[in-house]
Amino acid sequence: MSEHVFGIDLGTTYSAIAYINDYGRPEVIRNSEGDETTPSVVFFESEYNYVVGREAKNGAIVYRDQTVSLIKRQMGTATQLEFFGQPFFPETISAVILKDLVASARDATGIDTNDVVITVPAYFGLAEKEATRQAGEIAGLNVVGVITEPVAAALSTGLKGDAEKSLLVYDLGGGTFDCTIMRVSPDGIEVLVTDGNRLLGGADWDSMLFDLVAEKFRNQAGLSEDPVDDEDFAQRLLTEVETCKMTLSRKEKASIKCSFGSAVEMVEITRAEFESGTRHLVDQTLDIVARAMEAAQEKSPGLGYDDVLLVGGSSRMPMIETSLHERFGWTLTKTEFDLAVAKGAAIYGQGTAGWVDPVTGADTGAAAALGDVPQDDSQGRTLLIGGRAMTIANVLSRSIGVQFVRxxxxxxxxxxxxxxxxxxxxxxxxxxxxxxxxYSDDTTELSIRIFEQTGEAESETIADNREITPEAGATFTGLPRLPKGSPIEVRLAIDAEGLATLSAVEPRSGQQLTVTATLSVMQKEELAAATKIVAGMQRAV
Known part of the structure; x- marks a missing residue:
């Protein structure tokens, strides 16, 4: 593994990539357009050429059949798209974004490495996490770690002092929201609770503002037809709306010039109108925060919060800070919003690659560093950050169960x-x-099916869960005609990365079965084909 590891915040609407610079500090790498963040939008120009970023986003409506946005919301699902006769899964499209980010980072820094750490929302399940890892592999990258965004954000703030403290991280990104509660100290991070909604983010605020502006324009201009049906108008308005939202974070009102045919109007939107129209979205996040706090109190009665961190670009909206303060009475700590996660991923990556001895200044190298400290001990993942061993202990984001009968x-x-x-x-x-x-007499075999919760709460209904049984199945065979009521000893082990392994033993015969939960939605041949497709694609110039 290289001494350099890129940290990547693979976002729903915007992505960022960072590294540890020559001064030992995390630094976000600007893309070829000079921006610190890159729109997570892909335009397929041809069978072999793609465009990622601002240019792709600016044509998302006009070239809707060749453009993909918000693909992160589909990670871990069996969604399949097609461009120029080629199949594209969410992992494939994410791989194109990752490939572009790393190529730009190499050009900007001169660092030639394929080693990356990629972040995911804290509430991502096993399938989504593995899909993210596979996206990196499809892109030809060596994924040395997949970590949660709140943990990365905490790392980016710097774990200073010797006292233990409790953090609540409110992370509202462009397409996803999560709330994570953790204990942090110089010795590491212990996640207590995580909760969230993968289909709630700044894009929903944009959508509401888009509708508000379009309706005002129609009324002011007295239009009988809907200008939104015109692709060029919709594309212009979509771009203007995002700028308008940013302006409303600084000012009490903003104006957008709208034109359709001979109709030209200056449409004024006030912050009060915007906040009123999106109140229900803010309330959804507050309800998730309250639910996470309740779960944290069950695990650690009397828990208080030393800091509440605002993370994610959409957390910049004044309504977020105001609403959190009004409901919970908190004084909030602002981070670097949409840059904090990428920086934290770079710090994490440095912890996997080795460190410089703080006394001698000698570069210990990855092998020596990682040889002294176990990577997955009984408490979680142990890294070397700033010359200090740190343990990162996470929680299971979704419940794991087995199909039974009664x-x-x-x-x-x-x-x-x-x-x-x-x-x-x-x-x-x-x-x-x-x-x-x-359940029955004369049982000689048992089919074991493993499932992961998909909804906000556990449900015994099979359709409300996602099966993660291995592709080849898991059948316990060779049992000695067991009578009804015979015990089967079942052990479920889940490691620090969330990988689930289930084993079963029939005590009378000693028969055993061990299976590892299948994390991948894509089949092996699909992964191989996707890797070949992405390897053959180039950035359009």
Missing amino acids: DGAHPGQVEEYIGFLAHAQASLPLEIRETPET
């Missing part, structure tokens, strides 16, 4: 349901042991 509501009826063995917010790593019993 008597139904009517005689002779059998009901299938999900019985959860490991619950969301449980500290990682963990190990759960249960002893279920066979």
Whole structure:
């Protein structure tokens, strides 16, 4: 592994990439257009050429059939798109964004490395995390770590002093929201609770503002037709709306010049109108914060908050700070918003690559550094940051269960349901042991199906969960005609990275079965094909 590791915030609407500069400080790398953030938008110009960033975003409506936005919201799903006859999964499109970010970073810094750390929302499940890792691999990168955005944000603030303190991180990005509560100290980070909504972010505020401006324009101009149906008008307005939102974060009102045919109007939007129209969105985030706080109190009664960090570009909106203060009475700590996560990922990456001895100034190198400290100990992931061993302990973002059967509501009826063995917010790593019993006489084999919670709350209904059983299945065979009620010893182990392994033992015969949960939505042949496609694509010039 290289001594240099790029830290990447792979965002829903904007992405950023950072590294540790010659002064030992995390620094965000500007793209070829001179911007610190890059729109997470891909335009497929041809079968072999792509455009990522501002230019792609500026044509997103006009060239909607060749442009992809907000792909992060589809990570971990079986969504498939097609461009120029080629199949593209969310992982493939994310790989194009990653490839472009790293290529720009190499050009800007002269650093030739494929090593990266990529961040994900804290509430991402196993499939989404693995999809993110695979996106990096499809892009030809060596993914040395996938860490959560709140942990990266905490690292970017610098863990100073010797006292332990509690942090609440409010992270409102362009397409996702999460709230994470953690304990931090110079010795590391312990995540207590995480919660969020993968389909809520600044893009929803943009959408509401877009509708508000379009409606005002129609009324002022007295138009009988809807100008939004015109692609050129919609594209211009979409660009103007984002600028308008930023202006309303600084001023009490903003104006947008709208033109359609012979109609030309200056449409004025006040901050009060904007905040009133998006109040329901803010309230959704506050409800998630309250839910996370309640869960944290259950784990650590009497827990208080020494700092509340605002993270994510959309957290800049004044309504966010005002609403949090009004509801919870907090004084908030502002971070670098949309740059903090990438910087934290770079710091994390440095921790995996080695460090400079603070006394001698000698570069210990990755092998020596990592040889002295275990990477996955009993408490979580241990890194070397700033010459100090730090442990990062996370929680399970979603509950993990197994399909069971039981008597139904009517005689002779059998009901299938999900019985959860490991619950969301449980500290990682963990190990759960249960002893279920066979349902029928003469049982010689058992099919074991593993599921992950998908909704906000646990549900026993199979359709409300996502199956993560290995692709080849998991069937416990060779059992000695077990009678009904025979015990089966089940052990579920989940490591510090969230990888789940389930083993089962039939005590009478000693028969054993061990399976690792399947994290990938894409099949092996699809991954190979995607890697080949991305490798053959070039940035359009």
